[in-house]
Amino acid sequence: MSEQAIEFIQQLINGLSLGAIYALIALGYTMVFGVLRFINFAHGDVFMLGAFSGFYVGPRVLLFFGNKPGYGAAAVVLLVSMLICAVLGVIIEKLCYKPLRERPKITVLITAIGVSLFLESFGQYIFGANPQAFPTLIEDVAIDLPQSWGNFTALTVTTGQVIVLGTTLALMLILTVIVLKTKIGMAMRALAYNPTACALMGVNNNFVISFTFGLGSALAGAAGILTSIQQPSIDPLMGILPGLKAFVAAVLGGIGNLGGAVLGGIILGIVETLVVGYVSPTYRDAVAFAVLILILLLRPAGLLGKNVREKV
Amino acid sequence: MFERTKISLVISVILFAVASWALGHFHVPDSAGKMVTIIEAYAYYYDILIGIGIAIILASSLNLVNGHTGQFSLGHAGFMGLGAYFASMVTLGVQLPLVPYPVFAGAPVWLAALKGIGWALALAVNSLLSLLNTWVGAAHELPHPVQFVAALFVGGLAAALAGLLVGVPSLRLKGDYLAIVTLGFNEIIRVVIQNAEPLGAQRGLGGMPLATNVFWTFSTAALTIYVVWNLVNSTYGRGFVAVRDDEIAAEAMGINTTKYKVLAFATAAFFAGLAGGLYAHFKQFVTPDGFGFMKSVDIVVMVILGGMGSTVGVCVAAALLTILPEMLRLLPQWIEKGGTAALHHLGWLPGNFVVKLPPRIVDLLQNRMILYSLLLIALMLLRPQGLFVGWGRKVVRK
Amino acid sequence: MKPLLLLDNVTVQFGGLKAVSDVTFHLCERELFGLIGPNGAGKTTIFNAITGVYQPAEGRITFDGQSVTGRRPYAITARGIARTFQNIRLFGSMSVFDNVRCACNMHLSHGISHALWRGKGVVTEEREIEGQVMELLGIFGLAAERDWPCRNLPYGDQRRLEIVRALATRPKLLLLDEPAAGMNPTEKVELMKLIRFVQEKFGLAVLLVEHDMKVVMGICERIAVLDYGQKIGEGTPMEIQRNPKVIAAYLGQEAEHA
Numbered sequence: 001m002s003e004q005a006i007e008f009i010q011q012l013i014n015g016l017s018l019g020a021i022y023a024l025i026a027l028g029y030t031m032v033f034g035v036l037r038f039i040n041f042a043h044g045d046v047f048m049l050g051a052f053s054g055f056y057v058g059p060r061v062l063l064f065f066g067n068k069p070g071y072g073a074a075a076v077v078l079l080v081s082m083l084i085c086a087v088l089g090v091i092i093e094k095l096c097y098k099p100l101r102e103r104p105k106i107t108v109l110i111t112a113i114g115v116s117l118f119l120e121s122f123g124q125y126i127f128g129a130n131p132q133a134f135p136t137l138i139e140d141v142a143i144d145l146p147q148s149w150g151n152f153t154a155l156t157v158t159t160g161q162v163i164v165l166g167t168t169l170a171l172m173l174i175l176t177v178i179v180l181k182t183k184i185g186m187a188m189r190a191l192a193y194n195p196t197a198c199a200l201m202g203v204n205n206n207f208v209i210s211f212t213f214g215l216g217s218a219l220a221g222a223a224g225i226l227t228s229i230q231q232p233s234i235d236p237l238m239g240i241l242p243g244l245k246a247f248v249a250a251v252l253g254g255i256g257n258l259g260g261a262v263l264g265g266i267i268l269g270i271v272e273t274l275v276v277g278y279v280s281p282t283y284r285d286a287v288a289f290a291v292l293i294l295i296l297l298l299r300p301a302g303l304l305g306k307n308v309r310e311k312v
Numbered sequence: 313m314f315e316r317t318k319i320s321l322v323i324s325v326i327l328f329a330v331a332s333w334a335l336g337h338f339h340v341p342d343s344a345g346k347m348v349t350i351i352e353a354y355a356y357y358y359d360i361l362i363g364i365g366i367a368i369i370l371a372s373s374l375n376l377v378n379g380h381t382g383q384f385s386l387g388h389a390g391f392m393g394l395g396a397y398f399a400s401m402v403t404l405g406v407q408l409p410l411v412p413y414p415v416f417a418g419a420p421v422w423l424a425a426l427k428g429i430g431w432a433l434a435l436a437v438n439s440l441l442s443l444l445n446t447w448v449g450a451a452h453e454l455p456h457p458v459q460f461v462a463a464l465f466v467g468g469l470a471a472a473l474a475g476l477l478v479g480v481p482s483l484r485l486k487g488d489y490l491a492i493v494t495l496g497f498n499e500i501i502r503v504v505i506q507n508a509e510p511l512g513a514q515r516g517l518g519g520m521p522l523a524t525n526v527f528w529t530f531s532t533a534a535l536t537i538y539v540v541w542n543l544v545n546s547t548y549g550r551g552f553v554a555v556r557d558d559e560i561a562a563e564a565m566g567i568n569t570t571k572y573k574v575l576a577f578a579t580a581a582f583f584a585g586l587a588g589g590l591y592a593h594f595k596q597f598v599t600p601d602g603f604g605f606m607k608s609v610d611i612v613v614m615v616i617l618g619g620m621g622s623t624v625g626v627c628v629a630a631a632l633l634t635i636l637p638e639m640l641r642l643l644p645q646w647i648e649k650g651g652t653a654a655l656h657h658l659g660w661l662p663g664n665f666v667v668k669l670p671p672r673i674v675d676l677l678q679n680r681m682i683l684y685s686l687l688l689i690a691l692m693l694l695r696p697q698g699l700f701v702g703w704g705r706k707v708v709r710k
Numbered sequence: 711m712k713p714l715l716l717l718d719n720v721t722v723q724f725g726g727l728k729a730v731s732d733v734t735f736h737l738c739e740r741e742l743f744g745l746i747g748p749n750g751a752g753k754t755t756i757f758n759a760i761t762g763v764y765q766p767a768e769g770r771i772t773f774d775g776q777s778v779t780g781r782r783p784y785a786i787t788a789r790g791i792a793r794t795f796q797n798i799r800l801f802g803s804m805s806v807f808d809n810v811r812c813a814c815n816m817h818l819s820h821g822i823s824h825a826l827w828r829g830k831g832v833v834t835e836e837r838e839i840e841g842q843v844m845e846l847l848g849i850f851g852l853a854a855e856r857d858w859p860c861r862n863l864p865y866g867d868q869r870r871l872e873i874v875r876a877l878a879t880r881p882k883l884l885l886l887d888e889p890a891a892g893m894n895p896t897e898k899v900e901l902m903k904l905i906r907f908v909q910e911k912f913g914l915a916v917l918l919v920e921h922d923m924k925v926v927m928g929i930c931e932r933i934a935v936l937d938y939g940q941k942i943g944e945g946t947p948m949e950i951q952r953n954p955k956v957i958a959a960y961l962g963q964e965a966e967h968a
Contacts, residue, residue, distance in 0.1 A: 039488045105487050107696040114688030121681030289496045554812045561799035563783035566816030
């Protein structure tokens with residue numbers, strides 16, 4: 001295997017790890033769009049809240065685990081943060097979005113922008129604008145690849161990356177089970193298809209919507225924790241860029257389509273890493289915008305999305 | 313009816329000219345007793361006044377797109393920024409840097425193909441930039457009083473061009489998507505400026521002459537209002553509103569909706585560019601960060617607060633929201649003074665006690681972003697139609 | 711007589727579903743043509759294909775000798791086809807007068823700069839347009855309500871306003887999508903008279919989609935019948951009423967209710 005090929009595979013691995021984060025956040029965007037037909041601008045900030053939940057909860061949990069970083073502590077912090085984010089997501093929905101259900105889309109969009117700005121600025125006020133150090137839950141070190149892999153030992157795979165990929169996979173599996181096999185999952189799918197009929201069939205639409213919000217927020221919170229394991233510097237504005245990129249990922253895959261969110265996230269993560277590696281690091285954030293504009297011009301429904309025609 | 317608007321425009325421009333001259337000519341004693349011009353004596357209020365004028369231009373022009381044509385643009389500040397920088401380039405004699413062409417050395421084949429596309433793109437962009445540079449260069453050579461007008465005009469034109477480029481592909485999209493794309497373009501404009509060395513990049517561009525005054529600002533504002541109002545109320549301009557009300561029906565009635573949408577976009581961008589030029593020659597210093605997403609949201613909030621499609625409402629909202637940050641700064645003082653007075657009056661507080669807010673709370677109240685975002689949310693929840701629905705939406709006979 | 715509108719093997723697809731499949735028919739100048747069929751047969755889809763809202767996957771649509779397949783709706787309207795909608799699509803924020811005035815846009819000779827400066831020519835043109843609009847409103851009895859917000863009109867008047875608006879585009883062919891929907895029998899009789907009047911006064915061809923058989927049989931000169939996207943019959947009202955396929959698909963059920 002040539003050096004160039006090894007290098008390429010390395011980029012793919014890095015991109016996959018990045019893409020997993022985007023996918024987790026994108027899932028939240030797409031689920032909310034599916035049931036409410038609106039883009040929750042504030043979703044990226046839930047990602048930030050997840051990281052900060054971990055920041056506050058982490059030391060206490062570590063204490064309980066004898067101050068030793070490890071998988072047990074990490075798992076507990078992850079679950080607690082996901083729960084906190086889920087609750088926050090539901091509260092935001094009930095307070096700010098539910099009263100605007102019948103209003104034109106612009107109103108809700110502006111409200112979402114307002115919520116996002118509030119979370120960011122209030123976060124800066126409460127947490128302080130300076131970056132904080134996320135507690136070490138798991139040592140993020142490069143794994144020694146077995147010698148039998150030959151040339152592949154040149155690759156750098158860190159424990160952080162493995163955790164991210166593994167956890168993301170596990171969460172997506174759980175999500176798939178929920179969406180496909182449970183009654184609430186069926187209600188979510190039905191609601192995305194036709195809310196009126198759903199209500200007429202005895203589904204408690206409000207509950208399903210809140211549940212969807214909670215689920216999406218939990219995933220964003222998980223993404224926050226996972227990112228912080230690899231990049232321990234957190235600040236209240238850290239959700240802006242990942243939120244935007246995850247949104248692009250959701251649109252890329254076809255907004256409203258869960259598989260699309262995952263696909264979009266992975267593609268975006270890989271493309272971004274490749275551009276940074278092969279073209280120039282300055283264009284890192286521009287990649288998302290370029291992808292967004294391209295996909296909206298060429299195929300607005302997204303890769304896996306369906307074109308919904310207005311009935312004339 | 314429209315004869316009246318033409319006359320109003322002419323009269324108001326004359327009034328502004330007189331006012332502008334007066335403010336700069338008459339002398340009053342300042343706090344130290346020295347005789348200074350009114351502008352210098354009341355510099356703080358003059359600042360706000362000009363700010364209001366610029367805000368009116370921005371909000372009224374955006375009203376054409378968001379309010380009358382019903383297209384949700386979230387990138388208006390980008391056009392303002394283009395206007396600011398281009399107008400500055402004219403008065404300062406700066407030329408635009410050309411885009412570097414990609415280097416092909418040592419790249420694998422698949423990357424070379426991509427770089428080929430990049431090369432073609434760079435060529436197209438550089439041709440456009442060279443054209444703009446000729447305009448800027450020509451305008452710079454003009455004699456001074458005309459140069460400023462030309463500078464504003466070049467800024468507006470550059471912004472209008474950008475409006476066309478952004479509008480044509482984007483306007484196939486609806487609602488949320490259009491908002492996101494316009495936001496994306498706004499950020500692209502900001503990032504591009506940020507990376508342009510001759511324009512000062514991240515540090516900003518300064519040294520522009522103080523050419524903006526009450527006359528230029530408010531005459532442009534009056535012109536903006538005149539244009540938007542007359543446009544929308546003519547038979548031709550009813551097309552804009554038709555696009556907002558029902559795009560499919562509008563098309564069926566022979567209205568080229570794309571043309572109207574692009575026209576609204578470009579016209580609004582032009583005036584935003586004018587506003588940017590005025591801003592640059594007032595503050596005499598601009599940075600790319602001032603023309604980003606937040607500024608766009610500022611302008612959108614003015615339009616929504618004023619009531620989308622309401623000419624008067626939008627102007628009032630623009631004025632209010634320009635004054636708001638200043639009032640917020642004074643808020644803790646008002647609470648303390650007012651609270652003290654009230655509590656003394658009620659007799660709950662003995663004579664020599666005063667109400668004092670803890671510093672943390674003062675910080676909170678002066679945190680413009682927190683209050684602003686709460687205002688936004690409250691506005692949307694409580695009165696999303698804005699303060700002035702229906703004003704300016706009167707049916708005009710002729 | 712040379713056909714004014716010709717649909718030639720038109721197929722309209724949505725994903726895998728063929729809403730309209732291989733439909734051919736034509737109508738001539740000044741003809742009153744009816745398009746009927748059970749719900750979901752594809753009648754409004756045909757309208758939308760003719761007016762450019764949907765692009766046919768196959769087939770051609772020719773109007774006045776020129777192809778209009780796949781053109782933008784406003785361009786098709788400029789050729790001379792106007793329409794009303796199944797669910798009323800008036801311009802909600804505008805007055806009655808303005809709704810009709812919008813439809814005159816395509817005939818304006820002045821553009822944006824003239825709209826701003828308002829020279830002599832523009833003022834004259836605007837006065838002419840006002841005259842034309844008021845004349846139209848007057849014919850249809852809506853002149854007194856010219857400044858009303860269009861949503862304040864009673865339902866039947868809103869439907870008529872939609873027709874007035876379509877007429878303001880000076881069409882050669884008028885497409886009416888279920889104009890009798892929601893009307894009582896008296897109103898329907900009035901409507902039938904109105905359609906015939908419009909056809910004669912303005913010299914139009916009219917293509918009518920309607921569910922009410924009395925209306926269709928009463929005024930249409932020829933009728934085409936659709937079922938599941940395909941044409942199952944065409945002819946005069948008498949012929950259609952006797953066509954066994956039509957009866958089986960559609961009229962058979964109607965006869966029980968008539």
